[in-house]
Amino acid sequence: QKEVEQNSGPLSVPEGAIASLNCTYSDRGSQSFFWYRQYSGKSPELIMSIYSNGDKEDGRFTAQLNKASQYVSLLIRDSQPSDSATYLCAVNTGQTGANNLFFGTGTRLTVIP
Amino acid sequence: SQTIHQWPATLVQPVGSPLSLECTVEGTSNPNLYWYRQAAGRGLQLLFYSVGIGQISSEVPQNLSASRPQDRQFILSSKKLLLSDSGFYLCAWSVYGNGYTFGSGTRLTVV
Numbered sequence: 001q002k003e004v005e006q007n008s009g010p011l012s013v014p015e016g017a018i019a020s021l022n023c024t025y026s027d028r029g030s031q032s033f034f035w036y037r038q039y040s041g042k043s044p045e046l047i048m049s050i051y052s053n054g055d056k057e058d059g060r061f062t063a064q065l066n067k068a069s070q071y072v073s074l075l076i077r078d079s080q081p082s083d084s085a086t087y088l089c090a091v092n093t094g095q096t097g098a099n100n101l102f103f104g105t106g107t108r109l110t111v112i113p
Numbered sequence: 114s115q116t117i118h119q120w121p122a123t124l125v126q127p128v129g130s131p132l133s134l135e136c137t138v139e140g141t142s143n144p145n146l147y148w149y150r151q152a153a154g155r156g157l158q159l160l161f162y163s164v165g166i167g168q169i170s171s172e173v174p175q176n177l178s179a180s181r182p183q184d185r186q187f188i189l190s191s192k193k194l195l196l197s198d199s200g201f202y203l204c205a206w207s208v209y210g211n212g213y214t215f216g217s218g219t220r221l222t223v224v
Contacts, residue, residue, distance in 0.1 A: 032212075042217075042218070043218040044157075044203075044215050046212045049212055088156075092211075099170065101213055103157045105156035
């Protein structure tokens, strides 16, 4: 079983709509959760982090965490063509050592003008 | 503020040639450092990570190696490149509990 799972997409939404990206994880002890945005040919960029259950909002982005159900989601409101990218979910399991952040394979989002 | 530098941005190398990619971090001490590879259209594959000078952990056995000669320097090497080594190589750093910050990456094409 993969540590972090995401639908690969592609997910297409019209401009101005809400894009909803989902991620599930297997380690119930996971402690911190991150969303990265990766434009084609570029490196991943950290856009959101969330550490406790509930919602965290930052501009048009809202991260949602439900530890009981082991899922984390990212909502993008008023989607823009510039939001078209691959979104990577990452989960820090809290295990000792440096190798404790696990990435999903990413969901490709296309915002249609 | 912390910054991470990675070079070169693009590299085309013949099969069997050596490789050296360098990554340096500024503005932080004793970071955890990572090398990832991303094949075209694929996810991130962790290659190596390091918690300190001279301390290297390998995740995937292959013809690549890594070294950390200084606290904020991480080097990825190969003695003889294979076609399958082509990909997008990413260096990253972190401190415990936080997300990783990635460098700008090196796109390697082995021909």
